[in-house]
Amino acid sequence: MPRMDLGRRIAERLAAATAERITRTGLDNEKENRPSIKHSVLDLAPLPLGEGDRAVVVATGPSLRRDHSIERLKRSGFTGAIIAVDSALGACLREGLVPDVVVTVDPDSARIVRWFGDPTLTEAPKDDYFRRQEMDPVNAYDEVARNKELVALVNARAAGVRVAAATAASSAVVKRCQAAGMELYWWNPMYDDYDKPDSISRALHRVNGLPCLNGGGNVGTAAWVLAHAVLGKRRVALVGMDFGYEPGTPYDKTQYYPEIVEEFGSRLDEVFIRVQHPVSGEVWLTDPPYYWFREVFFEMVGEADCETFNCTEGGILHGPGVKATTLEEFVNG
Amino acid sequence: MTDYLKGNYKVDAKIEEPEADAPTSTDEFEKKALSRLGGSICFVSKKGFIWKGDAADGSGTKDR
Numbered sequence: 001m002p003r004m005d006l007g008r009r010i011a012e013r014l015a016a017a018t019a020e021r022i023t024r025t026g027l028d029n030e031k032e033n034r035p036s037i038k039h040s041v042l043d044l045a046p047l048p049l050g051e052g053d054r055a056v057v058v059a060t061g062p063s064l065r066r067d068h069s070i071e072r073l074k075r076s077g078f079t080g081a082i083i084a085v086d087s088a089l090g091a092c093l094r095e096g097l098v099p100d101v102v103v104t105v106d107p108d109s110a111r112i113v114r115w116f117g118d119p120t121l122t123e124a125p126k127d128d129y130f131r132r133q134e135m136d137p138v139n140a141y142d143e144v145a146r147n148k149e150l151v152a153l154v155n156a157r158a159a160g161v162r163v164a165a166a167t168a169a170s171s172a173v174v175k176r177c178q179a180a181g182m183e184l185y186w187w188n189p190m191y192d193d194y195d196k197p198d199s200i201s202r203a204l205h206r207v208n209g210l211p212c213l214n215g216g217g218n219v220g221t222a223a224w225v226l227a228h229a230v231l232g233k234r235r236v237a238l239v240g241m242d243f244g245y246e247p248g249t250p251y252d253k254t255q256y257y258p259e260i261v262e263e264f265g266s267r268l269d270e271v272f273i274r275v276q277h278p279v280s281g282e283v284w285l286t287d288p289p290y291y292w293f294r295e296v297f298f299e300m301v302g303e304a305d306c307e308t309f310n311c312t313e314g315g316i317l318h319g320p321g322v323k324a325t326t327l328e329e330f331v332n333g
Numbered sequence: 334m335t336d337y338l339k340g341n342y343k344v345d346a347k348i349e350e351p352e353a354d355a356p357t358s359t360d361e362f363e364k365k366a367l368s369r370l371g372g373s374i375c376f377v378s379k380k381g382f383i384w385k386g387d388a389a390d391g392s393g394t395k396d397r
Contacts, residue, residue, distance in 0.1 A: 042385070
């Protein structure tokens with residue numbers, strides 16, 4: 001078997017595996033969230049969220065910090081819509097940038113609330129996710145103190161920020177957003193083919209009346225979908241959307257390392273995938289989930305009614321339908 | 334085939350053919366791994382970006 005085949009083979013099977021793993025929890029969370037549903041995500045469309053037809057999606061890949069993307073975005077005087085994924089909220093607020101919309105999708109009940117600051121956290125959890133993850137590395141040291149700072153920051157600056165929340169989001173996230181004065185706009189994840197008679201998506205829509213968004217596997221892609229398919233933005237830029245780890249990242253500093261090492265042991269070199277950046281020549285490391293996100297994005301971007309600009313200056317999202325440029329060129333273009 | 338090919342010797346080793354539908358260890362291994370990996374939201378291929386329901390079945394007419 002040629003080297004690398006294993007990682008790509010796993011990536012090809014992750015659409016079905018994801019549906020199998022998260023659907024039940026997502027549906028349970030929807031039932032719990034139903035009393036809180038007041039606004040549809042479609043209610044965001046007529047609101048004045050940024051001027052003109054441009055939007056920037058802020059994701060939290062390593063290039064966000066390496067290239068100082070948030071600082072540059074703020075300095076650029078960009079007047080379009082700024083849409084941040086949940087894990088970018090803290091980084092944005094620390095730089096004094098308040099997003100127009102924050103997107104949250106993951107049904108996890110313990111981890112995701114941390115992106116908003118978890119007021120119930122009193123000691124470092126056994127789960128080392130926040131100490132290990134690359135999305136907001138300030139949590140790597142003294143995460144209890146960092147969490148406390150984030151709670152205060154969100155309480156002070158995020159009131160009134162709109163949250164585009166998947167009905168699959170955990171009640172912990174919902175309660176935290178409500179407590180911070182954030183405004184929730186709801187949508188259903190598209191779980192399956194709504195044209196099939198036994199479709200979960202169709203049944204869910206019948207129950208709560210909300211639109212179903214095709215999330216593309218991850219919150220960053222869901223934010224991009226929101227930008228053009230809901231808000232009607234026609235030129236959408238991406239920052240921090242790397243779908244990978246910068247050159248030199250050790251395996252144990254990657255998101256799925258515990259799961260991968262437990263299942264594949266010494267075959268790590270076969271599971272992880274390396275992708276060369278066409279401009280910089282850098283070789284970025286990625287894993288099967290991120291590689292799947294990339295392949296899905298390329299499938300979706302061909303059908304999108306918008307131009308997509310990758311301003312990450314790194315990562316593995318380069319190819320047909322995605323225009324590579326700098327953030328400044330996008331803002332001034 | 335065994336009706337036509339007959340050797341003039343006997344072998345000591347017992348040869349068992351694997352059952353045709355039995356999963357390989359690689360399949361089992363990867364299936365177990367897949368149950369722990371993946372995304373935070375589904376992707377549905379070739380179904381567009383947003384579905385607001387069908388007017389025909391009444392599902393798209395709710396006030397949201």
